[in-house]
Amino acid sequence: MVTEETTRRVTKRRVRTRANLLDAAFEVFAAKGFGRVSIEEVCEAAGYSRGAFYSNFDSLDELFFALYRQRADLIAEQVSGALALDGPDLDVPAAVDRVTEVLLLDLGWLLVKTDFLVHAARDPKVAETLLEHRARLRGAIADRLARTRGFAEPPAVLGDIDGAAHAVVAAYDGVTTQLLLDKDVEHARVWLKQLLTALLTDGSGSPQRGH
16 A cells, blocks of 8 residues: 555656646747757756656657647647537637637747747658647547538638638648747737638638538
8 A cells, every 4th residue: 555655646746747847848948949958958947857857758859749749739629629619500700719819829839839840840750740730630620610510611712621621720820920920919810810710701700601
């Protein structure tokens, strides 16, 4: 019993240490950029020793990948949740409002994500991780559109629902590129809302319907 209790305490402490390291790393990477951060800086920000770092991660690369997956999965879940709130009927303008709130508020995430994109462009294995996340995000959007009563077809130019999901992600990519430069969150939110509403409705705010 004593051994089991000790093991549970060690496991909980390790989980907490790992989470704290990831949170600290997020702040440091967002401020300085991946490739300009040392293990020592992450440890200092988290309040841990190098030993604590190496008991959780083999390298800064491994920590960076873990951080990206953690945040990417959270964003995908938030988008899915925002799209699910309307039940079987999708209120496109309201859903777009909720999604833009989720996607645009965290400039730190955009900086880390962009670092990861540049890193992935030079490493096929890293690129695979990024592509998997983007596929999950598109899949969540496509699945929601497919299950929406009254949303039979996206605009013809986009092809099918998968094409509409690709367009949604592409619109987000374009808007956030500008956002990274001008830091104008309110303008970016309005712009993304306009783009997504145009992509997913007939321009009146009503979902596209089949003929």
